[in-house]
Amino acid sequence: MKLKDDARFSTICIHAGQEPDPATGAIITPIYQTSTYVQDGLGRPHAGFEYGRTQNPTRMALERNIAAIEAGTEAFAFASGMAAIDTLLTRLEAGDHVLVSDNTYGGTFRLFERVRRKFGLDFTYVDTSRPELIEPALRPNTQYLFIETPTNPMLHITDIQCASNLAHKHNVKVVVDNTFASPYIQRPLTLGADIVLHSTTKFLNGHSDSVGGIVILKHQDDVDWMKFVQNAAGAILGPMDSWLILRGTKTLTVRMERTNENAQVIAEFLEAHPKVKRAIYPGLASHPHHRLARKQMKGFGGLISFDVGSLENAKTFLERVRLMALAESLGGVETLISHPAIMTHASVPKERRAMLGITDGLIRISVGIEDVEDLQADLEQALSAL
């Protein structure tokens, strides 16, 4: 089952990194739920497996699989998306600076500001969807340009290729948090980025039954460091979760195709609805970065934000939806709905939320792969209460 070099995307998703189990021929990589491996004799060479933190065959299959999906050299899986981001920061030293997309994931902002700043790292934030703002914000000590595109929940789009060119002029490495798009929609390493990361909790796993993170690297010096620190710091992903995500990536293409289709229908429905003040979706012609999204993305993803005008309207609406579940997270087969100001972005100070456009009437949907007519009917009945 050796993949040819010109294998296409879905074939890579289903097959890359996985061989039939050598002991039994099992087509699916087993869950190697073991903490250690028996060695043949003292000082004798072993089969490459010593201890469960250092090596696990299920985790390593997942890492090979996602490295191939993102067109990277190697990947390293962690216990959560945040653990992946935090481990990436260990590549830096006190005194280093990271330039970050403003409107970044709330947990990332919290990690940077409340944990890592204490250790001498400096972070500043800029709207990276405006490339003219990037170069002036770089400093002599900037090591990473940390991009999220689309952003959460305003869905701003950054031109990854353009941002990478600008950063590389100054020897700054480009990190892309690709969680919101998924590699079906965009593969940042092919657009010039140096490092990609995911919360696998979202589209890669896709079934809302696992929390995990992964970092995909291009350069050998980054690979060597991450391999070392994954073991040294030890925030590894367990075998059961690795197995679940491996199962998830097999259906990434069909899930994302349906997600894209459903979200486009829902976004157009919301934009036309009289009770909706504003709908934000990169697939709408009204979206400020629609043209860039068409060029950079394959489809426009599953996230839609819309404004119902006030906190009171948002509360009424969220209590009325029946099919859509009120929950944080995204990227699962079921549609989730959330209120950024009170839920995902509660850790972002109010003035900063206002600056970013995260109003009290803003609602975010992660569109699932249900029948779109049922989703639309649910929205219609909930909006009719406003």
Ligand SMILES: *Cc1c(COP(=O)(O)O)cnc(C)c1O
């Ligand atoms: C969820 C998420 C994270 C954090 O991942 P966890 O798996 O929850 O730790 C980071 N970035 C983005 C864009 C996310 O959506």
